[in-house]
Amino acid sequence: MSVKIISRAAWGAKPWDNDPTSSGPAAVALSSRTEFFVHYDGATPITRTGVAVPRAIEAQHLAQGWAGIGYNFVVTQAGEIFEGRGWTRQGAHCPGHNVSGIGVQIAVGGDQEPSAAALAACRALYDEACAKTGRTLAKKGHKDGIATLCPGSILYAWVQAGMPATGYTPAPGGGGTAPSTPARYQVTINGLVYGYGAHGDHVTAVGKALVKKGFGAAYTVGPGPDWTDADTECYAAFQRSLGYSGADADGVPGESSLRTLLGTLPGKTVAPAKATAPAFPGRDRFGPGKSNASVTQLGKQLVKRGYGAAYTVGPGPKWSDADRRNVQAFQRAQGWTGADADGYPGPETWRRLFA
Structure with missing residues (x-):
């Protein structure tokens, strides 16, 4: 079967780190890939379908503080293949093997039987991985890399049997040849x-x-x-x-x-903000222990501009670490780093925020 991968954009993935300015997980050369890891979702059978599958995994992994979905790809019972970290980004699926290994979750749990379509899609994805890397990758279950029950007894037996799939014919030589069509990732x-x-x-x-x-x-x-x-x-x-x-x-x-x-690496540029901000009240109005109307004014504007994610309550007059994190997110969106993105507003941060 041919490999059709549903891109992150197509299934509605959030920005890496839930931050539009994040560059995401580190890049990995295809030449570094030597293993192909199969995972399952855990002890509970999966009833979600379609885009709900990768979105649920993404939400869980973001909540764990990861950059986003940890697998390189996710395969559903319908045989859909969703892009996670893709071919050329470091995964977060098996410690010690996230550079060398491409991690694929087949979206089943417990003793749930994987469908023929899911197995065929995973096997086709494996063959595509071999073609892209120019070598035959080692077939492994998650438990081959770390002490865990994953990918469960059913999928692990399938991996040990060589990942056979009904109605699927492996590529000649088991993979490793160049794709016959142009790359489309x-x-x-x-x-x-x-x-x-x-x-x-x-x-x-x-x-x-x-x-x-x-x-x-x-x-x-x-x-x-x-x-x-x-x-x-x-x-x-x-x-x-x-x-x-x-x-x-x-x-x-x-x-x-x-x-x-x-001759250079182009990058996204941030248009200069219009200088229409209210007067900056001064740095001494912000920071630990501060409580005043300027903190409330700052927080409300952060929310208005879409940088209020760290608030669980408020914003209000008492400075909190949520204020600092939201200011820092806005500063990073301006392309600033280091001390320029410390989470404490200065005159330029204030001007751009209110422009």
């Missing part, structure tokens, strides 16, 4: 999305740079703002010119090749 670099389906002026800039360097043969029109298979094919040719091969030359940018092509 996406990566995010410096806040901008690249790969099939990405859109924006930054996509046009990549295409124009490829043409300028002599790697535009696949274009029949364009280049333009929508990333197509032609962009992928042209970028793959450029990657090969740099000495990359196999999965490292699949036509989806990495930071190194993109910097080589453009």
